[in-house]
Each structure stands twice: as C-alpha cells, then as structure tokens.
Amino acid sequence: MIRHLVLFKLNEGVAKDDQRVLAGVKAFAELGPLIPELREWECGWNITERDIAYDYAINSLVEDRESLQSYLTHPAHQAAAGQWREFATWVIADLEV
Template sequence: MIRHTVLFRFRPEVDWSDARARAAEAATAGHPDHIEEILGWEFGRNMTERPVAYDFALIGTFADRGAVDRYLVHPDHVRGVELWKEIATWVVADFAVA
C-alpha cells in the first residue's frame, strides 16, 4: 500500500471565500467517484492558525506505485491539478505503508 499525501498552501491573495478555492476543494472531494485506483481518500481544510500550517491536506491510499502513476495521469486528477495551480502551491510525499 502507498499513502499519497499532499499539503496545499494558498497564494497570498486567496482564501476560502474565493470561489476558485471551493472549486478546487470540490474537485478533490470528487476524485474517488472517478478514479478507481483510489482505495482510501481523506482530505480537509486546515483548522489551525500557526504560521507553518498549510491550508488544505489530502491523504490517498493506493495499492501500489503503478496505481499512483495511473491516478496522476487520470483526466479527473489532471483537471483538479489545474484548478489548484491557479490558487496554491503544494508539497507531496508518497510512502509505503508498513
């Protein structure tokens, strides 16, 4: 199993009142409905005000590296990436679950 973890940080001019942020969140929420490789999917808005905090996080569970690779090029995921690119930067970590 692989956990795909992503932390998003809004660009300075963006917050949750921005319709683009809500559209990106909705696209992320819908990925499991369209991408069969996703075995588990958790996501949510940050709840803290710490300066080091990111604004949004997701954790996806996949069977193996091949499933992650297929997810990354899936049209629904690519559409979500385009939405996030407009409003945020992000960091990613994929790790094997022991």
C-alpha cells in the first residue's frame, strides 16, 4: 500500500474564501468516489495557525505504484490539481505502508 500525502500552502494574498479556492476545495472533496484506485480519501483545512504550517492537506491510500500512477493521471485529479496551481504551492510524500 502507498500513503499519498499532499500539503498545500495558499499563495501570498490568497484567502480561504477566494472563489478559486472554494472551487478547488470542492473539486478535491469530490475526487474520492470518482477514482476507483483510491482506497482512502481525506482532505481538509489545517486547524493550526503556526508560521510553518501548511493550509490544506490530502491524505489518501492506494494499493501500489500502478494505482498511484492511475490516480495521478486520472482526468478528474488533473483537473482538480490544475485549479490549485493558480493559487497555491504544495509538497508531497508517498510512503510505502
């Protein structure tokens, strides 16, 4: 199994209530049931307000590297991630668990 983690940081001057952000959050919230390779899907806002904290996170689980690649190239994932490119940066980690 592979745990896929993504942490998002909103760009300077972009607020959580920005219409682009709200649309991006909605797109990610809807991904779970759309992509069959996802065994688990969680996403949401960070609740801490520390300087080093990221703003939004995705925590997902897939079966193997092939499933991860299928998820990453899925059109729904590509569309959702494309929205976030407009207003955020992110870091990822893929852990074999």
